[in-house]
Amino acid sequence: MSSVADATVKKSITVNAGVKDAFAVFTEGFDTWWPRSHHIGKSPMKEAIIESGVGGRCYTKQEDGTECDWGQVLEWDPPHRFVMAWQITHEWGYQPDLSKSSEVEIRFTAQPGGGTRVDLEHRHFERMGPEGDTMRVGVGGPGGWSGLMDMFKAHVEG
Amino acid sequence: MVTYPHAQISALNDPTRRAILERLLKGPLPVGELARDFPISRPAISQHLRVLKHAQMVIDRPAGNRRIYELDQRGVDALRAYFDRFWDHALVAFKKAAELRSAKKRA
Numbered sequence: 001m002s003s004v005a006d007a008t009v010k011k012s013i014t015v016n017a018g019v020k021d022a023f024a025v026f027t028e029g030f031d032t033w034w035p036r037s038h039h040i041g042k043s044p045m046k047e048a049i050i051e052s053g054v055g056g057r058c059y060t061k062q063e064d065g066t067e068c069d070w071g072q073v074l075e076w077d078p079p080h081r082f083v084m085a086w087q088i089t090h091e092w093g094y095q096p097d098l099s100k101s102s103e104v105e106i107r108f109t110a111q112p113g114g115g116t117r118v119d120l121e122h123r124h125f126e127r128m129g130p131e132g133d134t135m136r137v138g139v140g141g142p143g144g145w146s147g148l149m150d151m152f153k154a155h156v157e158g
Numbered sequence: 159m160v161t162y163p164h165a166q167i168s169a170l171n172d173p174t175r176r177a178i179l180e181r182l183l184k185g186p187l188p189v190g191e192l193a194r195d196f197p198i199s200r201p202a203i204s205q206h207l208r209v210l211k212h213a214q215m216v217i218d219r220p221a222g223n224r225r226i227y228e229l230d231q232r233g234v235d236a237l238r239a240y241f242d243r244f245w246d247h248a249l250v251a252f253k254k255a256a257e258l259r260s261a262k263k264r265a
Binding site for chain 2: 009011013015016017018021022024025026029032033034035038116118120122
């Protein structure tokens, strides 16, 4: 049985754009590319926003006029990297407690020829364990699987 | 190629079924004990369990005259694979947007 630590998601992609453009599109241009189905609101998503700077809100605006927080910026080093908390609870709602949230780091590295490599790491799923029970983190166990469920749910519920 | 886990997603799109899975995360249970925890009829619980079983989210086995339900690793694995693929999907969309902006500036 693999552990939740193994569930860390690491992704890389190289884009044919400069570092500044890549960073800008990822953050201020978040709404232009974020999949419309991926939010935790009760009504369809209208706009997806990552506010710039440490403490910036990550949220969506819904068609019913509500706003739905799902994270916040933890580290901000434009145009090279930023880290955001991924604040989803066991009840598949907003998790205000950062100590129970996973996080996503995105790094932007200039490539020879003008492109940018984007490295993404989504980690610390173990923090999402129920009631701080972070030791029982096997994916087949409560903490780990609940964590994955939280994420999954957040991603697919439209 | 990871397929989109339609069966798992639709199975999860119900608060009672999610609650059933939450209960089974703690360990296997006979259907009678599961039913006791929910304010709905036992046939209704059985119907939810059928949906979960069809989605490979739970498996059942006989134990005497009872049926024991527990989580099915296959459904869990399907969700995990989907979850991993999620960022692939999002990053491809990001790549298009970034390159569009870059191309516009060069034009």
